[in-house]
Amino acid sequence: MKNLLLLFLLGFNAQAQVASVVYDFEKPTEQSFNSKAEVRTFFNSSSRDFETMEMEALLFQKRGSFKIKSRELEQLVIVKKGEVGFSIPKSNRIMGPGSIALLMPGDKLNLLVNPGDQIYVMKYKAREGQSLSRGKKNGGSFLKDWEEQTFKTHDKGGIRNFYNQPTAACQRMEMHVSNLNPGIKSHEPHTHRAAEIVLMIKGKSEMELDGKIVHGDAGDIYFLGSEVPHAIKNIDDEPIQYFAYQFE
Numbered sequence: 001m002k003n004l005l006l007l008f009l010l011g012f013n014a015q016a017q018v019a020s021v022v023y024d025f026e027k028p029t030e031q032s033f034n035s036k037a038e039v040r041t042f043f044n045s046s047s048r049d050f051e052t053m054e055m056e057a058l059l060f061q062k063r064g065s066f067k068i069k070s071r072e073l074e075q076l077v078i079v080k081k082g083e084v085g086f087s088i089p090k091s092n093r094i095m096g097p098g099s100i101a102l103l104m105p106g107d108k109l110n111l112l113v114n115p116g117d118q119i120y121v122m123k124y125k126a127r128e129g130q131s132l133s134r135g136k137k138n139g140g141s142f143l144k145d146w147e148e149q150t151f152k153t154h155d156k157g158g159i160r161n162f163y164n165q166p167t168a169a170c171q172r173m174e175m176h177v178s179n180l181n182p183g184i185k186s187h188e189p190h191t192h193r194a195a196e197i198v199l200m201i202k203g204k205s206e207m208e209l210d211g212k213i214v215h216g217d218a219g220d221i222y223f224l225g226s227e228v229p230h231a232i233k234n235i236d237d238e239p240i241q242y243f244a245y246q247f248e
Helices: 002-016 132-137
Strands: 030-033 037-045 050-060 064-069 074-081 084-088 091-095 100-103 108-113 118-126 142-144 151-154 157-165 173-180 195-202 205-209 212-216 221-224 230-234 240-247
Touching: 074 108, 084 100, 084 142, 091 142, 142 157, 173 230, 205 221, 212 221, 221 230
Parallel strands: none
Antiparallel strands: 030 037, 037 050, 050 118, 064 108, 074 100, 074 118, 084 091, 084 108, 100 142, 151 157, 157 173, 173 240, 195 221, 195 240, 205 212, 205 230
């Protein structure tokens, strides 16, 4: 009886994890509205390393301030559209599309937004628990302006490296933005221990994902679970651009 219960719990946990699929920006899993923004939720579940993992987009309808805070969750904010004012301890910036903020648990992020501004927010908590000391040791909360990230060309397109470091919730978190030339595949299908998100910024792509072909356009989100085979290809007639970030 105990073995049957254990198998049931393991099966339930597996079903609860974020599915390795493409999430359509225009067709969110859930949609709601508050006094300042439309909220599009793409997934709210778990992963191999995160007991809580949520990804949403906020489409602001009014000018004003917007606060982000959590005692337990680390949060990643990515500007999709507009010029957004960011304020965290010891840093204040106005940043445009492609800029990011990484917020350690317990810290506050104040945003100044205008109608039409859009951001992604990912919230997550490690199964092993958070390590605030690890997060602070590696820089704590920080802002990265798109305009200040160096673009380096290579034979398939180019790359902007944002960061690669431990955080409060992650033993390792790495983020970069890739440009991929027309007709090019990033690499043959491969796997890795870390889960990964590929967030499309520009263009049309296809992803070979766990043996299936799926498609994503600008705004869409690919979730690539731990050890799931994947490879992205540019199917547009111009370079495509996408965030790729891994976490474990």
